[in-house]
Amino acid sequence: MRTSPIAALLSIAFSASAATFHVAPPSAGGSDANPGTAEQPFATIQRAANSAFPGDTVLIAPGTYTGFNVVRSGQPGLPVTFSAEPGVVIDAAAAPFNGGNHRSRINLDTVSHIVIEGFEVVGTNDLRNSAEGIRVVAPLAAGAGHITIRNNHAHHNGNRNIFTGFVSNLTIEGNTCHNAHKEHGIYISNSADNHVVRGNIVYDNAGAGLHVNADASLGGDGVITNVLVEANIFHGNGAGGTYIDTAGNPQASPGGGSAVNFDGVRNSTVVNNLLYDNHASGVSLYRIDGGQPSSFNVVVNNTIVNAPDARWCVNIRDGSTDNAAFNNVLINRNTARGAISITANSLTGFRSDHNIVSDRFDLGGSFITLAQWRTQTGQDLASIPRSPTHLPALFTSPATGGYTLAPNSDAIDAGVGQFDEAAAPTSDLLGLPRPQGVGHDIGAYESPVCALIGDIDGDGDVDFADLNALLGAFNSAAGGPGYLPGADLDQDGHVDFADLNTLLSHFNARCP
Structure with a gap:
């Protein structure tokens, strides 16, 4: 698409005049009567949001704030950026906006080219004052998009921690999202395409970890395409929860959402994710409210180890054809279920192989063994059967969430670089090159x-990149926000001084 001369001139003008606004609590000198400079900051983020134009940046100093509405879009190459320093907490809903009380902490309504980064966004289980943590929505015809939600800690919100609707070209990366009381950790909804969900840690949400639903009933074509779900960690999702509804009545959330749900999602990829101890399925491809089934997707190089009360590692139904699954670990601690469940009307074009699998499958409602699955479908001929008892031999410390590969693991060198038309990734969850x-x-x-020892990113050197990775996870614990299993060098469930000392004692070590 060509940029018009007028748009180019406007872009140059905004770039030349880009401003930085500062926000600090009143105790640190903040006042909305101030000009918003570093020396005289605003007191509320809303005051800064009202002042920001394309290319501007809002810097928020540590403190606890009421939420805010983003009122103005950026432009291509000139986003409006809201950047929070460590210690910024949003713990109250923004004011009603556009005639509606959204009850959300950070609200982006019908805007584009926005960056939200670095906030802690905490809610309650009361939907009367806590719906979404970060809300990004627009009408169908608005064409809103190009939103980046990055490095935020959104937790304990009433409905969902991050929610989007009818907004395209989303980048949701590096966030920690947990303990949504009613529904999902991250929910991408409605007909809008081209999303990246990367590097998030999503756990203990009542519903799904990531729910992507094209919502044909709400308008549009009911299809979402080109979604990349990459290098995320999902655990403990789908167990349900309790909340207070908008009438003030206590309610129970039934839970049951998969770690990754695709409803009406096509031509998308789920790659290099760790999914463990989730209580429904691992990855589900289906059609309930989608305009079309979830077809032409690739599930590759994921580690999926289900909880003892879970369903299937991969669940495909409702005519979701032409999907592929390869190079995955698909082990189910629920021995009544297993690796893959697929309905008869989803078998066309389905391909699966080079996985490590539980010896139990569901083919059109019939539970069968791997041998029977191979005979009846021709799939997984090179896959390796393994049970939950093999987990300690496969992984370094699965009991504490450590799913890097153990020495002599059956997973080493057992995958393929190409499977039909689908290519395996060229790096892993930590960025280590493959193969x-x-x-x-x-x-x-x-x-x-x-x-x-200490080579956290696996690049063959113990260097500052590894030190920074460990420091970024310092004081975290297994199952908590920011925990990085690879940084827990002694695998005791804590990233602490013992791990730091170990890394420093091996600093500058290098593979020959």
């Missing part, structure tokens, strides 16, 4: 040929 050995490893993590 390291004679072949691609199965699962979310690649095992380095040269294993060095």
Whole structure:
């Protein structure tokens, strides 16, 4: 698309005049009567939002604030950026906006080219004052999009921690989203395409970890395409919860959402994710409210280990054809269920192989073994059967969420670089290049040929990148926000001084 001369001139003008607004609590000198400079900051984020134009940045100093509405769009290459320093907490809903009381902490309504980064967004279980943590919505015809939600900690919100609707070109990355009381950790809804969900840690939400629903009943074509779900960690989702509804009545959420749900999602990829101890299915491809089934998707190099009360590792139904699954670990701690469930009307074009699987499948409602599955479908001929008892031999410390590969793991070099028309990823969840050995490893993590203590990113050097990764996860605990299993060098469930000392004692070590 060509940029018009007028648009180009406006872009240059905004870029030349881009401003930075500062916000600080009243105790630190903030006042909305101030000009919003570093020396004389505003007191509320809303005052800064009302002042910001394309290319402007709002910097928020540590403190606890009421939420805010983003009132003005940026432009291509000139986003409006809201950047919070560590210690910024949003704990109350923004004011009603556009005639509606959204009851959300951070509200983006019919705007584009916005960056939201660095906030802690905390809610309650009372939907009367806490609906969404971060809300990004627009009418169908608005064409809103190009929103980045990055490095936020959204938790304990009433409905969902991050919610979007009819907004395209989303980037949701590096966030920690947990303990949504009623529904999902991250919910992308309505007919809007081209999303990236990358590097998030999503856990203990009442419903799904990530729910992507094209919502044909709400208008549009009811299809979402080109979604990349990459290098996320999902655990403990789908167990249900309790909340107070908008009438003030206590309610129970039934839970049951998969770690990753696709309803009416097509031509998308789920790659290099770790999904463990979730209480429904791992990845579900289906059609309930989608305009079309969830077809032509690729599920590759994921590690999926389900909880003992879970359903299936991969669940495909409702005519969701032409999907592929390869290089995945699909182990179910619920021995009554297993690796893959697929309905008869979803079998056309389905391909699956080079996985590590539980020896139980569901083919059109009939529970069968891997041998029967191979005979009846021709799939998973090279896949490896393994049970939950094999987890300690496959992974470093599965009991504490450590799913990097153990030495001599069956997953090492057992994958493929190409499966029909689908290519395996060229790096793993931590960014380590694939393959390291004679072949691609199965699962979310690649095992380095040269294993060095302290080489968190697996690049063959213990260097500042590893030190920064450990410091970024410092004081975190297994199951908590920011926990990085690879940084827990002694695998005791805590990233602490013992791990830091271990890394420093091996600093500058390098593979030959």
